[in-house]
Amino acid sequence: MERTAVRGRLTWRHARVVELIDETAGVRSIVLDPPDWPGHQAGQHVDVRLTAEDGYQAQRSYSIASAPEDEHLVLTVERLEDGEVSPYLVGELRVGDELELRGPIGGYFVWDVPLGGPLLLVGGGSGVVPLRAILFHRAALRSTVPVRLLYSARTLADVIYREELIGVEADHQGADIRITLTREQPTGWRGYTGRIDRALLEEVAWAPSERPLTYVCGPTGLVEATASALVDLGHEPSRIKTERFGPT
Amino acid sequence: MTFSRGFHGRRRDDVDPARVPPGQYVTEDFPVLSAGPTPHAPLESWSFSIRGAVDEERSWGWDELRALPPETVTVDIHCVTKWSKLDTSWTGVSLDTLLDGIDTSAEYALAFSDGGYTTNLPLGDLKDGKAWVAYEYGGEPLDPEHGGPARLLVPHLYFWKSAKWVRGIELRADDEPGFWEGYGYHNYGDPWKEQRYAGD
Amino acid sequence: MAMLDGNAIAGQLYEVFGAEMTTVAGVCAYCGARHQLGEQYVYLRGPGTVVRCRSCQSIVAVLVEIRGCTCVDLQGLAEIDLRRA
Numbered sequence: 001m002e003r004t005a006v007r008g009r010l011t012w013r014h015a016r017v018v019e020l021i022d023e024t025a026g027v028r029s030i031v032l033d034p035p036d037w038p039g040h041q042a043g044q045h046v047d048v049r050l051t052a053e054d055g056y057q058a059q060r061s062y063s064i065a066s067a068p069e070d071e072h073l074v075l076t077v078e079r080l081e082d083g084e085v086s087p088y089l090v091g092e093l094r095v096g097d098e099l100e101l102r103g104p105i106g107g108y109f110v111w112d113v114p115l116g117g118p119l120l121l122v123g124g125g126s127g128v129v130p131l132r133a134i135l136f137h138r139a140a141l142r143s144t145v146p147v148r149l150l151y152s153a154r155t156l157a158d159v160i161y162r163e164e165l166i167g168v169e170a171d172h173q174g175a176d177i178r179i180t181l182t183r184e185q186p187t188g189w190r191g192y193t194g195r196i197d198r199a200l201l202e203e204v205a206w207a208p209s210e211r212p213l214t215y216v217c218g219p220t221g222l223v224e225a226t227a228s229a230l231v232d233l234g235h236e237p238s239r240i241k242t243e244r245f246g247p248t
Numbered sequence: 249m250t251f252s253r254g255f256h257g258r259r260r261d262d263v264d265p266a267r268v269p270p271g272q273y274v275t276e277d278f279p280v281l282s283a284g285p286t287p288h289a290p291l292e293s294w295s296f297s298i299r300g301a302v303d304e305e306r307s308w309g310w311d312e313l314r315a316l317p318p319e320t321v322t323v324d325i326h327c328v329t330k331w332s333k334l335d336t337s338w339t340g341v342s343l344d345t346l347l348d349g350i351d352t353s354a355e356y357a358l359a360f361s362d363g364g365y366t367t368n369l370p371l372g373d374l375k376d377g378k379a380w381v382a383y384e385y386g387g388e389p390l391d392p393e394h395g396g397p398a399r400l401l402v403p404h405l406y407f408w409k410s411a412k413w414v415r416g417i418e419l420r421a422d423d424e425p426g427f428w429e430g431y432g433y434h435n436y437g438d439p440w441k442e443q444r445y446a447g448d
Numbered sequence: 449m450a451m452l453d454g455n456a457i458a459g460q461l462y463e464v465f466g467a468e469m470t471t472v473a474g475v476c477a478y479c480g481a482r483h484q485l486g487e488q489y490v491y492l493r494g495p496g497t498v499v500r501c502r503s504c505q506s507i508v509a510v511l512v513e514i515r516g517c518t519c520v521d522l523q524g525l526a527e528i529d530l531r532r533a
Contacts, residue, residue: 010462014250047459050252056273058257061456082277084258092254100250105458108470108486220451242487244452281494285451285505328495408495428495431512432519445514 010105012049014098018072023160026079027126028090029065031072032099040068042137043110043130043215043243046075046103050085060085063129063217063243064104067136076160078126109243111215113138117145118206120214122196122226124152127218127245128160134215139173148176150204152196152222154183178204196222198229208234217243263334267324269439272332278394279331283427286392287362287413294397296381297416298346301354307416308346310397316341319380323403325410326439338401340382343374343417354419358426359400362413367426368435369402369409371419378404381414406437406444454488457497460511461485464518475527478506485509499524 015034022028045063066074079090093099111119111134119138121131128151138147153159164170165177180192180200192200206212214235216226223244231237260274268274291310299305308316320339326332358368373379382401383390390396395412402409408428429435434443442448454470461469470486481503488508491498496512501524508524522528 010459045455045458050255050257051250052255052257053251056257056259058255061459082258088252088255094253097253098250100252102459105462105468106455106470106486107458107468108453108455108484242453243455246452279493283491283494283496283498284500284507285489329493428512431496431510431521432514433495433512 010102012100012102014100015073017093017095017097017099020093020095023076024158024162026090027076027160028079029074029076030089030093030099031074032101034073034101037073038104040064040073040104041107041110041112042067042133044104044106044133045130046073046101047105048075048085048089049100049102050088051100058085061105063133065129065132067133067140069137069140076126076129076132109215109217109241111137111213113141113143113145115213117147118210118212119145119147120205120212121147121149122151122201122214122216122218122222123149124196124218124222125154125158125245126160127216127222127243130217130243131215132161132164135172135175138175139171142173144174146176146206148178148204148206150178150180150196150200152180152182152218155181156184156186156189196226198232201226201229202233205230205233205235208236211236211239214240215243216240218245220244220246267334268332269326270442271330271444272326272439273330275331275333277331278333278336279327279329280393281327281329282393282412283365284363288392289362289397289413289415291397295415296346296398298350298419299416300358300418300420301352302350302419306346306350313341313381313398314383316345320384321380321401323401325403325407328406328408328433328437328444332439337386338380338382339384339387340380340398340401342377343379343381344377346381347375350419352419354421356420356423358418358420358424359409359411359414360416360418361411362415365411365413365427367400367409367411368424368429369405370423370436373402373405374417378402404438406434406439408433409437451489451491454484454486454490454499456492457490457499457511458486460497460518464511464520473529474508474522474525475529476501476504476506476508477524477526479504480526 015032018033019031045061049059062075065076077089080086123131223242294310297307322337324334357371360366380401383398400411400414458470489500499509510521512519
């Protein structure tokens with residue numbers, strides 16, 4: 001069967017890297033300029049494919065960090081210690097290089113204003129990436145859907161998009177941002193400490209009677225623990241969407 | 249095809265090519281691939297059985313298996329998804345030990361595991377020092393995500409034949425395709441002949 | 449852990465079906481639970497992709513790519529609802 005690229009179907013395309021931003025020690029944002037980009041929904045991802053000179057290929061999925069309204073397509077990648085693709089994207093990739101990707105993909109883990117709220121966004125580590133897209137899409141549309149973000153990171157230095165989320169000039173249209181630092185807190189820290197657990201969720205989450213729409217993203221352990229705790233607290237499983245990040 | 253400048257991947261390229269079957273890449277990692285959740289069978293109720301075309305089913309509980317003479321072997325393993333890992337060390341009981349004294353006219357075996365996974369191979373490929381029920385990897389108890397407490401180890405075939413969480417083998421007069429074989433993977437799976445898919 | 453959510457195979461499903469499939473709802477043939485494909489559990493990177501029911505972990509779908517052709521076994525689904533969720 002001959003494979004021809006049909007416009008409109010999901011095809012691989014090459015996007016030029018226009019900027020690289022070091023978010024934290026092991027996390028980098030890649031700003032891309034894909035040709036004929038059809039636009040995307042907050043929460044979607046792209047598949048990235050790398051090809052070595054001898055033809056060897058490796059493919060991974062990365063959530064889109066940019067809101068649909070942002071000027072460029074942005075991916076944020078965390079370097080995994082034993083990773084094959086992430087060390088290349090975070091360490092080797094240069095401005096001017098081309099990255100092969102396809103997308104946007106994923107209709108399940110998306111949020112748009114008509115879906116309403118109140119919204120609860122729970123993320124751990126690089127799980128905050130698609131949640132950022134949701135947060136800033138909401139802000140771009142000046143939506144008044146109530147939203148709360150609970151974000152778990154090891155230390156303050158590991159908080160991705162720190163300035164955007166909790167910096168002095170942070171502006172995200174009244175979103176309620178809550179951070180918990182699990183390993184180390186700076187002096188005078190007034191946020192939460194420790195892992196996200198039932199007790200923290202009970203305090204932070206909307207009451208089940210409000211029927212929030214919840215998006216949980218991050219390492220499997222955090223996603224599992226959060227989803228079960230929320231269900232335990234009386235939240236409807238069908239209104240909790242999960243996206244596990246894992247080594248593949 | 250355009251290349252990703254500077255991308256090499258995590259492959260080792262310092263190995264003797266004679267040790268690498270066609271189409272394979274050598275890795276230092278030990279990727280975890282599975283078709284389902286990791287089972288957690290309690291050892292008290294664990295058993296390995298040989299059943300099917302035999303006069304009498306034979307079964308070993310965990311302690312009984314561990315009491316059998318173990319062998320430690322160092323072998324290369326090759327996964328059909330193209331990664332190979334060299335010089336892996338395993339400890340377990342040889343299938344020769346387990347099949348010793350079992351009278352059968354069966355020519356085929358179907359290995360079965362906790363969770364429902366199956367894989368088939370000729371009985372002859374389980375004999376003569378070619379297969380083990382392995383419970384240690386690298387000198388440590390086999391991790392559940394790598395098939396612990398025990399897995400089948402048949403290194404001369406693609407690694408999908410080395411069934412994780414193995415609970416026994418069924419001896420059969422006829423060949424019954426296992427899980428991946430039923431979906432089009434090669435019935436035999438010799439990496440040196442690159443028998444990945446049916447028809448290869 | 450090898451398990452991810454169905455969203456992880458959104459691209460592969462799009463390639464096979466030519467459409468976004470993660471919001472398609474299916475009924476598990478084993479336990480009757482109804483879930484969108486995006487919320488099912490997927491086991492990736494093996495010889496094939498196995499999709500399991502979020503409620504009972506039974507296999508609802510298997511995708512195997514051989515010689516450029518993808519075989520999709522949906523026998524684990526009693527019903528598929530192609531209307532968008």
